Amino acid sequence: MRHRWRLVVAALGLTLLPAGCGSAPARAGGPAAARPRSHSPSPTASPSPSVQAELVRSTALPGGGDGPSGSLRTTGTSAVALTFDDGPSPVWTPKVLALLKRYHLHATFCLIGEQVKEYPKLVARIVAGGHTLCNHSWDHDEFMYQRSTTYIRSELTRTDKAIRKAAPGATVRYYRQPGGNWSKRIVRVSRQLGMAPLDWSVDPSDWKRPPASSIVANVKSNTGHGSIVLMHDGGGDRSHTYAALRTLLPYLSRRYDLIRL
Numbered sequence: 001m002r003h004r005w006r007l008v009v010a011a012l013g014l015t016l017l018p019a020g021c022g023s024a025p026a027r028a029g030g031p032a033a034a035r036p037r038s039h040s041p042s043p044t045a046s047p048s049p050s051v052q053a054e055l056v057r058s059t060a061l062p063g064g065g066d067g068p069s070g071s072l073r074t075t076g077t078s079a080v081a082l083t084f085d086d087g088p089s090p091v092w093t094p095k096v097l098a099l100l101k102r103y104h105l106h107a108t109f110c111l112i113g114e115q116v117k118e119y120p121k122l123v124a125r126i127v128a129g130g131h132t133l134c135n136h137s138w139d140h141d142e143f144m145y146q147r148s149t150t151y152i153r154s155e156l157t158r159t160d161k162a163i164r165k166a167a168p169g170a171t172v173r174y175y176r177q178p179g180g181n182w183s184k185r186i187v188r189v190s191r192q193l194g195m196a197p198l199d200w201s202v203d204p205s206d207w208k209r210p211p212a213s214s215i216v217a218n219v220k221s222n223t224g225h226g227s228i229v230l231m232h233d234g235g236g237d238r239s240h241t242y243a244a245l246r247t248l249l250p251y252l253s254r255r256y257d258l259i260r261l
Contacts, residue, residue, distance in 0.1 A: 067199035069182035074201055074226040080256040081227070082107040083200060085136055085176065086207075086234030088115050088122035095242055096233045097129055103249045106131050106260035110176045110198070113138035113159035115234060120166030127167045132260040134174035134198055135159045135190075142179035144186060152189045160193065174198040174261065198261070200230035204244075207232050212243035219248055225256070 067073030075081050084107055087093045093109075100107055109126050111133065116123055126133065137144065138159045144152055160172050175190035176198045187197045204210075204218035219229060231241055252258055 065197065065199070067182070067197075067201075068180065069184050069187045069197070071177075071182050071187060071197035071199040073199040073228060075228060075259065075261070076226065078225040078257065079259045080223060080225070080229065080252060081259050081261050082229050082231065082252075083110060083134070083176075083198070083261070084108070084231055084233040085110045086112055086115070086140070086232050088119045088126065089234040089238065090119055090122065092238040092242060093119075093122050093233045094125070096238075096245065097125060097131075099242070099245055099249060100131075101129060103253055105249060105253060105258050108132040108134050108174065108198070108261045109233070110134035110136035110174070111159070111163060112136050112140055112234065113155075113162045116159065116162040116166055120162075123163060123166035123170075127170045130260070132174070133163060133167070133170055133172050134176050134261075135163065135172050135195055136176050137178055138162075140178040142181050144177065145181050145183035149185055149189060152186055153193070156189060156193055156195070160195075176200075198228070200228045202227045202229040204229075204231065206238070206241045206244070207235055209237060209240050212240045212247070215240060215244035216247050216251075219244070220251065223252065223256070228261075 065072035082105070084093075084096060087109060088111060096107075106129070109131055111123065113135075123133070135156055136159070138155045141147070141155060144155065147155075156175060163172055164170060172195060174197070175186075175193070175195040177186055180199060182197065182199070190197045202219060202222045204215045204222075206215050215231075223229060231245070232238055233241070249258075
């Protein structure tokens with residue numbers, strides 16, 4: 001999230017405050033719904049193209065995925081997926097890309113439309129590195145579950161167009177709702193636009209900038225087969241996240257098959 005913005009309702013007006021993906025006080029689809037922490041594994045399927053096929057298949061089922069409002073919160077296989085939100089950032093995205101390249105790993109980058117417009121060359125670098133693209137809305141609207149279908153479609157479409165302009169021919173396979181505040185309407189629109197609704201199962205709350213050691217401990221203790229790990233390359237100072245990745249990437253790659261979605 002570049003400077004991710006969280007909408008806080010105040011009296012009859014709205015005030016914008018910086019926040020992170022894990023900052024929302026409520027989960028849409030039940031704004032007060034709590035997010036469980038589990039990483040139910042599915043031990044069979046293999047990663048890469050087959051993982052994508054399985055995820056698309058599962059989100060198309062009547063019940064959808066295993067996350068809020070039918071979104072996807074696990075890979076559906078024994079593989080683990082790393083995802084990075086709120087970029088691209090001119091400072092931290094290149095550093096994360098370099099670190100992933102060092103360990104021969106790929107990830108999924110969930111991009112904010114405003115950031116894409118400002119730093120289109122970074123989107124092209126993400127694609128050139130073999131990573132997966134995910135739409136993360138135009139301006140990180142965590143209260144989209146309160147909006148109309150027309151508004152939701154406009155937010156997603158505008159971001160999708162910006163991504164495709166920055167990286168012609170690129171495929172945008174997923175949509176991730178800011179704050180994880182899903183609703184059936186958001187999931188339905190994202191599917192109609194050809195994007196699987198992507199949630200997560202491991203959230204170290206790195207957007208709060210805890211010590212790198214805390215991020216490492218959280219990810220290590222909560223990650224299991226099938227986990228989708230949420231971290232951030234945008235939205236502010238990500239030095240603690242970057243420091244944690246220097247430990248986590250070799251650790252996780254020794255224990256799991258790390259994939260891009």
